[in-house]
Amino acid sequence: MSERLVRSSRRAGPRPDPGVVHIGLLGCGTVGGEVLRLLREHADLITHRTGRRLEVAKVAVARRDKPRRVPVPPDRLVDDGWAVVQDEGVDVVVEVMGGVEPAYTYIRRALALGRPVVTANKRLLGTHGPELLRLADTSGVGLYFEAAVGGAIPLIKPLRESLAADRIHAITGILNGTTNYILTRMSEEGWTFEHALAAAQEHGFAEADPDEDLDGHDAAAKLAILATVAFHAPVTAEQVYRDGIAAIGPREIAYARQLGYAVKLLAIAAERDGGLDCRVHPTLLPLTHPLATIRDERNAVLVTGAATGPILFSGPGAGGTPTAVVVLGDIIEAADGRGSGAWPVRDSTFLARPVLPIGDLVVPSCLFLEVVDRPGVFAKVAAVFGEEMVSLASIVQKSRGETADVVLMTHEAPDGAVQRVVSRLRAMDVVAAVGPVLRVQEQEPRPG
Amino acid sequence: MSERLVRSSRRAGPRPDPGVVHIGLLGCGTVGGEVLRLLREHADLITHRTGRRLEVAKVAVARRDKPRRVPVPPDRLVDDGWAVVQDEGVDVVVEVMGGVEPAYTYIRRALALGRPVVTANKRLLGTHGPELLRLADTSGVGLYFEAAVGGAIPLIKPLRESLAADRIHAITGILNGTTNYILTRMSEEGWTFEHALAAAQEHGFAEADPDEDLDGHDAAAKLAILATVAFHAPVTAEQVYRDGIAAIGPREIAYARQLGYAVKLLAIAAERDGGLDCRVHPTLLPLTHPLATIRDERNAVLVTGAATGPILFSGPGAGGTPTAVVVLGDIIEAADGRGSGAWPVRDSTFLARPVLPIGDLVVPSCLFLEVVDRPGVFAKVAAVFGEEMVSLASIVQKSRGETADVVLMTHEAPDGAVQRVVSRLRAMDVVAAVGPVLRVQEQEPRPG
Secondary structure, eight states: OOOOOOOOGGGGSSOOOTTEEEEEEEOOSHHHHHHHHHHHHTHHHHHHHHSSEEEEEEEEOSOTTSOOSSOOOGGGEESOTHHHHTOTTOSEEEEOSOSSTTHHHHHHHHHHTTOOEEEOOHHHHHHHHHHHHHHHHHHTOOEEOGGGSSTTSOOHHIIIIITTTSOEEEEEEEOOHHHHHHHHHHHHHOOOHHHHHHHHHHHTOSOSSTHHHHTSHHHHHHHHHHHHHHHTSOOOGGGSEEOOSTTOOHHHHHHHHHTTEEEEEEEEEEEETTEEEEEEEEEEEETTSTTTTOOTTEEEEEEEETTTEEEEEEEEOOOHHHHHHHHHHHHHHHHHHTTTTOOSSOTTSOOOOOBOOGGGOEEOEEEEEEEEOSTTHHHHHHHHHHHTTOOEEEEEEEEOSSEEEEEEEEOSEEHHHHHHHHHHHHTOTTEEEEEEEEEEOOSOOOOO | OOOOOOOOGGGGSSOOOTTEEEEEEEOOSHHHHHHHHHHHHTHHHHHHHHSSEEEEEEEEOSOTTSOOSSOOOGGGEESOTHHHHTOTTOSEEEEOSOSSTTHHHHHHHHHHTTOOEEEOOHHHHHHHHHHHHHHHHHHTOOEEOGGGSSTTSOOHHIIIIITTTSOEEEEEEEOOHHHHHHHHHHHHHOOOHHHHHHHHHHHTOSOSSTHHHHTSHHHHHHHHHHHHHHHTSOOOGGGSEEOOSTTOOHHHHHHHHHTTEEEEEEEEEEEETTEEEEEEEEEEEETTSTTTTOOTTEEEEEEEETTTEEEEEEEEOOOHHHHHHHHHHHHHHHHHHTTTTOOSSOTTSOOOOOBOOGGGOEEOEEEEEEEEOSTTHHHHHHHHHHHTTOOEEEEEEEEOSSEEEEEEEEOSEEHHHHHHHHHHHHTOTTEEEEEEEEEEOOSOOOOO
């Protein structure tokens, strides 16, 4: 990897204006383009508010000759990220390229050089967040990432700053817009999964390859970032238990509604038995739960602190423009923090709080079965629950001719026991199909 | 007023530990007591997060001999606020005494002396906020007031920092817990106003003298603070149009619900025709509006920005413990900002954005009349609307024997014209009573 030292051309001239903040942009896609547009359209407002002018000094892109919606002066376009990271004239490095590499290498270098970094990169922080926070701290510079979780919804700063003196018990959120849109449409319109996914792609908020969203990877990365900040513990995405929504259809959602529940892909990080419970999975929420009413592609996060009780944040969880606004908010702060070493809350001094295995979690679950509709079958099914010490709270059975739908709600039970039940049911001749297992979130988690 | 110079006793000994932040507390009531309790109970957590110890150096109280739930070492208790404000050993002045004076004089002095100030005082900031922000700016110190609006809900920092680069179109909120509790109970249980108020007082969140809440003064002060920050314009509470909930009963709420609306005491600050629209009044909200579902004493604020669209914040809007947590968050930040002069957003450089008169506002309104139930009466009533050029959208009439209830919904009309209609109706023999006029908020205000 080339680490040529790139000298700022500005250094050759007179001293730069101290009222100007020079931004080095890594990447110029949807978010980067909107950063440039807002910088221009809101220039007076920003200067008025901050007393400074924000100026883009360099923009690193993969292809300099690509046509751009928001034009960049050709002399500021470079095709090498190092030209941004190592430029001494750059006051704040802004990474909006996405993906783990080369963003990871660039940001490490920028922090080591003492340059504050603003990033919107959830995948990178979900993977290397704790390490980068440590590096920022030892380097005495700021690493700002409000835009990495929840789009324009302020979450990171409230957790890091306003609520820093509280002990957070739980973070519960809808962190992925695509899956929430799909679940909403299946619930409200009875659409099939495929129809809802196609509509999400048509609206432009589901990727052409939506697997990151559907299998919970996207939400897990965001949850890891929130958990790291909220619990002062180094949590990475791979430690988050993950289950996607692909097995859920309008039928399961309709049964859940009959029982008084909405189905949401919930991201939960909570204190449990001296450790942390971190998981992303489709969840049954009482219809009156504040997160049950979050519709379509909106995101929402419920923060439950010992002193504050539940606080709800909701808004647009993605989109170039909302994300760009909070990137700019971070740039303004990074520019002011520079040199002062101000770092109100040190996320790097992590507590040892292990992420606990899902098998030990004790929750109610809801199982959807299709069984052969003949006498004695239900007794066989029920016996499996009994043998695994999982007790049943309610049962709905509906004949469909040859087979019957059976919806079983358990009392609180260890997740591992429920998983053993599922394995045994799958192996039974009289069970035609085992649908998704939906854990139930009756209320906000309290400390274990 | 005495301005004796009080020397810190600590100055006589060795240099203080730079890792210790010395807090001077003005007032030790509900919030102050909780600040002390959380400082003790969360001491390790705070030190771990910030690398500093927060220590209470002095506490000024009205009566030193009063018994206290959270004990204070007698040598730190003083009965003179100046002993806190002028103590050179105090790093952060924390004002939780409430009321305009003497808090105003103390805070001005502290800022002039270059000491950062944290305050939870909505009345003071609603009255003198813009002036104090200017003074903080010219003195180069921070004035922190997250706790002054919305209890533990982070609002000020998100508006000042994360969303600083956006152009905010509107702030719409439920900012008073007592009135929201009363309206919720009248709506859900059919309680009378008096019953609901008594229950609120029993629960401890309505004051013995609840007028500040009921007449909208409390919400107006909070709205002025939010508007000042969001619109970068100096707004004070006296500029906010204000109408309370005393005229509303379960009957009006039931009629509103029939029409598809909830009744909420809404605080609205919005861009309109080059100026600002700032008002607190009972409002009809569609039942599907995100603020319509905020129940009981909870507060909520919807921030609508040009780039971000609507973002909702909701949580406990008051209470000693939630408020104390964000006071501590501000203290942590104030301690770090000290000396650096860091002031990311300058609220002091206000824009000239006049608060516009309510009479020019164009909204739909809902009127509740009691009229004599005989032929020709309705024609007379309708004629008044016609003559004032206010057109009617819907009419509900219900006979009650001698009289009839009439609920009239207007199309959009200038507020001044609706007020003229009301005056004329009140003077008519055939109109037995004119109930509250409820303005309608169909959706989030957009720029005018």
